[in-house]
Amino acid sequence: MEKRTILFVDDEANVLNALRRTLRKEPYEIFLAQSAEEALDILRENEIDLVVSDHLMPGMDGLTFLKKVREMYPTALRVILTGHADLQMAIEAINEGEVFRFLTKPWMDVELKMMLKHIFDFIDLRKENQVLLDTLRKQQHFIEKMEEQHPGIFSVERDERGFIVIDEEKLLD
DSSP: OOOOEEEEESSSSSHHHHHHHTTTSSEEEEEEEEEHHHHHHHHHSSSEEEEESSSSSSSOOOHHHHHHHHOOOOTTTEEEESOOOOOHHHHHHHTSSOEEEESSOOOOOHHHHHHHHHHHHHHHHHHHHHHHHHHHHHHHHHHHHHHHHHHTTTOOOOOOTTTBBBHHHHHHH
């Protein structure tokens, strides 16, 4: 199983330390940043699966930061973490695709761990779906190429009862 990577962004060091302590026994590689700028540097140098950002930070707020993350690293899922639950901001953030989930401070450790498990299950399903889509596209390309080289190879004649009809003359051609 590959190592899961999470980047937590919060201007408060005690919040970052609490997150690290909460998840110390979990199978995640944790990155911490105290500003959006520091987080962008980490994202440039590491492949991150999930970005969890505080909303109210000096400099760049969390929503603006997560918009940048979505543009620059579209495969990284994004969660906003805030102590100031603004329902309208949450609705807009989710509806506009900036964030996948919303987490409020203070969080419950069990709730945080379950949310992370669900997010990584979703990431696994998304990756598996992409593999299946790629396989399907390759198979479709193969079928199209075979049909181009051998017209009618995939057509099947059936009689009125639905049985396959084999034309022996065509087999000999």
